[in-house]
Amino acid sequence: MNVTLRGFMKKELIQTLRDPRMRIVMFAVPMLQLIVFGLALSNEVKNIRLVGQFAPSDVVGQRLVRNALASTWFIPGQEAGGAFESVRSGNAHVVLVPPPGGLTRSVARGDGRLQVLIDAGNAVRARSIEAYLQRIVAETMAQEAAVAPKPAVDFSLRVLFNPSMETSLYLVPGVMVMILTLLTIIVTSMAIAREREMGTLEMLISAPIRKWELLVGKTLPYVIIAMIDVPLILLAGWLLFGVPVAGSLIELFLASFVFICAAVAVGTVISTFARNQQQAMMGGMIFMMPAILLSGIMYPIESMPQAISWLSQLDPLRHFVTLLRNILLKGGDPLVVAKHLGALLGLAAVAIAVSARRFRNTLN
Amino acid sequence: MKGFVLTRAWSIARKEVRHVRRDPFTLTMALGLPVVMIVFFGYAIDFNVKNVRIAVVDQDRTPSSRALQNVFSSSDYFQTVPADGRDGIDLLDNENTKAALYIPPGFQTDLTRKGAASVQVVLDGADNQTTGVIASYLGGLQRAANDRLAVAVPVPVRLDTRFLFNSELNSRWFIVPGLSVVVIGILSILLTALTVAREWENGSMELLLSTPVRPLEIVVGKLFPYSVLGLFSLAFVYVAARLVFGVPFRGSHLLFAGTGLVFLTTVLAQGLLISVITRQQLLAMQLANISGMMPNLLLSGFIFPIESMPAFFQTLTMGLAPRWFMYIVRGVFLKGAGLFEMGVPIIALCAINVAIVALAVKKFKTDLEP
Numbered sequence: 037m038n039v040t041l042r043g044f045m046k047k048e049l050i051q052t053l054r055d056p057r058m059r060i061v062m063f064a065v066p067m068l069q070l071i072v073f074g075l076a077l078s079n080e081v082k083n084i085r086l087v088g089q090f091a092p093s094d095v096v097g098q099r100l101v102r103n104a105l106a107s108t109w110f111i112p113g114q115e116a117g118g119a120f121e122s123v124r125s126g127n128a129h130v131v132l133v134p135p136p137g138g139l140t141r142s143v144a145r146g147d148g149r150l151q152v153l154i155d156a157g158n159a160v161r162a163r164s165i166e167a168y169l170q171r172i173v174a175e176t177m178a179q180e181a182a183v184a185p186k187p188a189v190d191f192s193l194r195v196l197f198n199p200s201m202e203t204s205l206y207l208v209p210g211v212m213v214m215i216l217t218l219l220t221i222i223v224t225s226m227a228i229a230r231e232r233e234m235g236t237l238e239m240l241i242s243a244p245i246r247k248w249e250l251l252v253g254k255t256l257p258y259v260i261i262a263m264i265d266v267p268l269i270l271l272a273g274w275l276l277f278g279v280p281v282a283g284s285l286i287e288l289f290l291a292s293f294v295f296i297c298a299a300v301a302v303g304t305v306i307s308t309f310a311r312n313q314q315q316a317m318m319g320g321m322i323f324m325m326p327a328i329l330l331s332g333i334m335y336p337i338e339s340m341p342q343a344i345s346w347l348s349q350l351d352p353l354r355h356f357v358t359l360l361r362n363i364l365l366k367g368g369d370p371l372v373v374a375k376h377l378g379a380l381l382g383l384a385a386v387a388i389a390v391s392a393r394r395f396r397n398t399l400n
Numbered sequence: 401m402k403g404f405v406l407t408r409a410w411s412i413a414r415k416e417v418r419h420v421r422r423d424p425f426t427l428t429m430a431l432g433l434p435v436v437m438i439v440f441f442g443y444a445i446d447f448n449v450k451n452v453r454i455a456v457v458d459q460d461r462t463p464s465s466r467a468l469q470n471v472f473s474s475s476d477y478f479q480t481v482p483a484d485g486r487d488g489i490d491l492l493d494n495e496n497t498k499a500a501l502y503i504p505p506g507f508q509t510d511l512t513r514k515g516a517a518s519v520q521v522v523l524d525g526a527d528n529q530t531t532g533v534i535a536s537y538l539g540g541l542q543r544a545a546n547d548r549l550a551v552a553v554p555v556p557v558r559l560d561t562r563f564l565f566n567s568e569l570n571s572r573w574f575i576v577p578g579l580s581v582v583v584i585g586i587l588s589i590l591l592t593a594l595t596v597a598r599e600w601e602n603g604s605m606e607l608l609l610s611t612p613v614r615p616l617e618i619v620v621g622k623l624f625p626y627s628v629l630g631l632f633s634l635a636f637v638y639v640a641a642r643l644v645f646g647v648p649f650r651g652s653h654l655l656f657a658g659t660g661l662v663f664l665t666t667v668l669a670q671g672l673l674i675s676v677i678t679r680q681q682l683l684a685m686q687l688a689n690i691s692g693m694m695p696n697l698l699l700s701g702f703i704f705p706i707e708s709m710p711a712f713f714q715t716l717t718m719g720l721a722p723r724w725f726m727y728i729v730r731g732v733f734l735k736g737a738g739l740f741e742m743g744v745p746i747i748a749l750c751a752i753n754v755a756i757v758a759l760a761v762k763k764f765k766t767d768l769e770p
């Protein structure tokens with residue numbers, strides 16, 4: 037590496053990391069975020085407030101409520117002015133309304149019908165609540181032994197790679213992608229925009245360094261910083277949440293490196309459009325929000341409209357999160373790694389080419 | 401020079417309006433971006449998982465096993481993919497399918513002779529966002545399979561479910577209002593965090609501090625124009641939600657606008673606070689992201705239900721403005737909740753607002769009087 041470049045990169049690293057607050061933001065905060073989100077977030081619907089309007093003499097109904105509460109999905113809710121009002125006021129998420137005469141008698145008659153009111157303000161939760169209830173009703177009826185305990189066709193369910201459905205296992209790769217994206221894109225684009233805003237970019241142009249040195253010297257330090265974060269986050273994920281590295285570490289670091297290069301290049305492209313840091317930041321947001329939401333970290337890509345699903349192929353985050361999940365949890369299927377790493381490489385190449393071109397043009 | 405003088409706050413506000421007007425880029429972003437994002441994401445995001453590719457390993461090859469496959473493929477949820485001799489788990493491994501159905505040999509014989517047969521469904525746990533939803537579909541499919549294949553077994557208790565407030569379980573009705581809180585919350589924090597940090601960097605804040613303006617006047621003067629801007633973008637978002645996605649609005653508009661204003665001033669003041677603490681745009685931006693973006697997106701109850709968090713984090717989210725506004729927005733849109741039912745969230749939101757504004761004023765004050 038030549039001397040100019042080395043000196044330039046040193047300046048950039050010092051400039052970024054000299055503020056102790058910045059060091060905290062770059063290294064400590066990503067780990068903290070990972071820990072908080074890994075501990076706090078869960079997709080599983082729990083603590084559902086249940087109200088069963090059964091008379092004390094309604095044996096079947098009371099048993100149903102007991103079973104529901106014992107399942108750990110439900111907690112007792114409060115009844116406040118009728119079934120509908122209880123749900124509307126948020127005192128209950130679900131209310132069971134027995135048929136006239138009680139559930140016990142209606143089951144004995146052989147036409148058991150139970151009305152269920154579910155708060156569908158959250159459509160996903162509503163669906164889970166219904167599924168839970170189906171299961172609990174079936175169990176309760178089996179206990180009553182009124183009918184055949186086993187359904188004719190039984191689905192036995194097995195969840196691979198994450199048998200206990202731990203949210204942190206699949207979320208940690210997602211949060212890792214988000215943290216790296218935030219760090220690289222925003223910091224790179226704003227750092228370059230700052231030089232422009234302060235007028236120091238002009239000075240750098242007139243300095244005896246070549247343009248490619250300027251570009252590489254300006255961007256490579258951020259690649260290095262982000263690459264330091266990768267093992268830190270992985271270590272935190274492994275120690276705290278037991279996220280395994282089932283596949284090869286080399287593949288993992290290679291994928292991270294390519295992704296980080298792509299992200300830094302995108303940050304550079306954004307900075308060439310921005311006149312000041314605020315515009316750079318806004319540009320970063322315009323890229324990041326869709327990139328995060330369409331990556332499959334939070335929403336299933338399968339259920340997106342076809343056009344959007346195609347569009348998400350251009351999202352480097354999508355490929356990176358697929359790679360991370362596959363390598364960390366499934367051990368890295370060679371075909372998948374090749375395919376998504378290839379896509380990521382292609383995107384990185386395009387981003388770097390565009391950034392080099394845009395960077396040169398804005399300097400002239 | 402004591403107390404609060406409205407004219408001085410007004411001058412600050414006018415100066416700020418000029419700043420914004422001079423920068424059409426920021427203005428367009430602040431007003432247009434939320435609407436564009438909500439329309440785009442509202443269209444793109446759908447929790448109703450459809451067409452999940454499921455690999456079918458049929459080792460029975462009988463009319464019954466084909467009928468079972470039919471139950472899967474005729475539902476909207478699944479798209480069956482014959483495994484053709486490959487192992488179903490391999491297909492999961494290389495991301496071809498999200499699930500696999502194993503029908504063991506002797507399925508039909510078991511069904512006719514013993515009256516009960518078992519099949520195995522394997523799900524990809526590396527993506528439990530989807531897995532959770534698929535698992536909840538399977539209950540319904542199992543009933544459908546029983547109806548189709550087995551000798552009719554009377555079901556002793558039939559659930560007669562009514563989904564209140566969103567009877568079709570249209571997931572957009574719940575995503576779009578939530579998304580507007582997230583988008584507006586994030587953008588507002590960034591807006592003030594950066595504009596004021598820039599004044600610190602330029603040194604124009606020093607100039608401002610040497611004038612007779614009081615800290616409270618500065619804070620109010622700065623918050624006012626951005627709050628108006630935020631209210632406009634909230635209105636645009638509201639129109640988009642109603643017209644484009646047909647989300648019903650069953651509550652009070654006044655309540656929505658009022659709480660919206662409280663929420664906006666809270667997040668804008670949070671941005672101001674960040675800018676005073678950091679006084680540097682790059683750092684301000686990072687702090688705004690940490691304290692704004694991630695909590696707004698992940699801890700507000702937008703996607704991940706607050707009830708499912710551990711008790712400690714449930715308590716923690718009580719200090720976050722987006723959590724309460726999210727609750728209010730979903731309440732007024734879908735449930736038609738009134739002032740009375742929303743009492744707790746409104747009080748909490750106001751308390752957070754007062755705390756953050758007071759903190760911002762105090763920080764400005766200590767900077768004024770060294």
